[in-house]
Amino acid sequence: MAKRVGIEVSLAIAEAAKLARADVVAAYPITPQTHIVEHLAKLVADGEMDTQYIPVESEHSAMSACLGASAAGARTFTATAGQGLELMHEVMYVASSMQLPVVMTVVNRALSAPLSVWGDHSDVMAVRDTGWIQIFAENGQETVDNVLCAFRIGEDRRVLLPVMIHLDGFYLSHVIEPVLFPEQSQVDKFIPPYQHPMPLHPDRPVTMGAFGPPIIYAETKKAQEVNLEASKEVILQCWDEFGKTFKRYYSPVESYHSEKAKVLLLTMGSFGETAMTAIDKMRGEGREVGLIRLRLWRPFPFKEIRQAVKNAEALIVLDRALSFGGPGGPVCSEIKAALYGEDKKPKVIGFVGGLGGRDITPAGFEEIINRGIEISQKGSENEFEIFGVRE
């Protein structure tokens, strides 16, 4: 029987890593780190988790230690946030290109300066191109479920890629809410043991991360791209199997009253829940509005996005990060790119909001939708608007 408990989402993630029987956790414990690794350290120290916990001197070292552990064939987990993710940056590319299926939860936070530990997606967008599978969660349950899925997906022989599970800083990480935990036996059945095909071993020497001169580099990158694209099939299979086992279902793109809606809002992460409340209210008033939530950020679900929005007249995209000097929000640019070649497509209107922990209330989402509709009808000189900013 699954157990329903009221728990801080960060602690629930640590419990999920325990249920997944992570062999190695390497982490740096200082701000902007969260209770995730604090609780893992406690579980290991209390003997509740049979795991090698490696405290390191920086996030750069945390990811480096994870590479070594994963290369040696250990199921490897870590967590970070904000500036910590940025310090990991260069090592993250190595994890994906050496096909090391590290699982990492990222508590999404703003970046300095000014100093901010509050939530937005600035940190995520800076690691967009690191070659990791990236999945967004909207609440604590989805985070726990997808941490379990992440091990199964990443470690699948057809994939062997690192996976990031993103959850909004504070909006999820610091909230106590109900979470259903599956039985250990169910999780053991759901996540098969990790067996890297060629792990580092003194008796069977292998070379990892060798020189890639011009004659081979492009081929390795093509192979990496093909592999990441192909992982989508395995992700879909995993979510399907998860749904059958645990009765909770996940898709790359999820819809909420979107089928006949003329106007769609698109969000990524926990703000989708608040947006649903706004959509409910507006629909109650007879407005034809719906919501699209982007769950799978990498590999980007082109087909599913095109399918989900094709009948709408306007698509309003909310980004929680800013590409300075660029086209506005990174999610909006990717959506526009995905739809550019389509004959039948909605007008795409970009908003940036919720920066650095600024709340967007249900009333705020109503404002965004109404302003988006206005722009879709009258046009605008701006590529995008920052919602709620004082000028």
Place this chain on the structure above:
Amino acid sequence: MTSKNRLIEIRWHGRGGQGAVTSAELVAQAAISEGKYAQAFPSFGPERRGAPVLAFVRISSQEPIRIRAEIAQPDIVVVLDPRLLSIVNVLSGLKENGIVVINTRKSLEDTEAQFKTKCKLAKVDATSIAREILGIPITNTTMIGALVRATGVVDLESLVEPLNRRFGRLAERNINAMRKAYEETQVKEWGSDQARG
């Protein structure tokens, strides 16, 4: 607090170190153990010991809670430290016919005179109870007793397990303080259209 389906929003006012966040967590855990949906979270900031802080709880009996933002218009306000009244507007955004649960030594009448709005008022001398039972003037668990008495948002017994888990060997004293506050809390309706809601 009559409608069973309704989302109930509680805002806690305390000072850094007084355990407002812990109280919010415990109440949410109690509600979840009753099969309800609940959320608890702190106001997010660089909290310092002694500085005014906020914590929030949402409880919904039947529907999952789909809102992720601070509570600006609470149904219930809990005040852990009466001296906050001169620094913070604890009534900010309080819904009409909302409930204020306050720790104060003052009489109900004197406390009532401080508030000029249509709210139900509950008061208890939590500091004295905490000093007597816990030996320290930390009123967070004590004030949970007052909250439950004034609002019935959760069953008092639902809090026993979360408190045991949280406080271990200190749990019993905290539970006793909570129970004593529950007994001693005085509640008064206020305003002209108190029958509404």
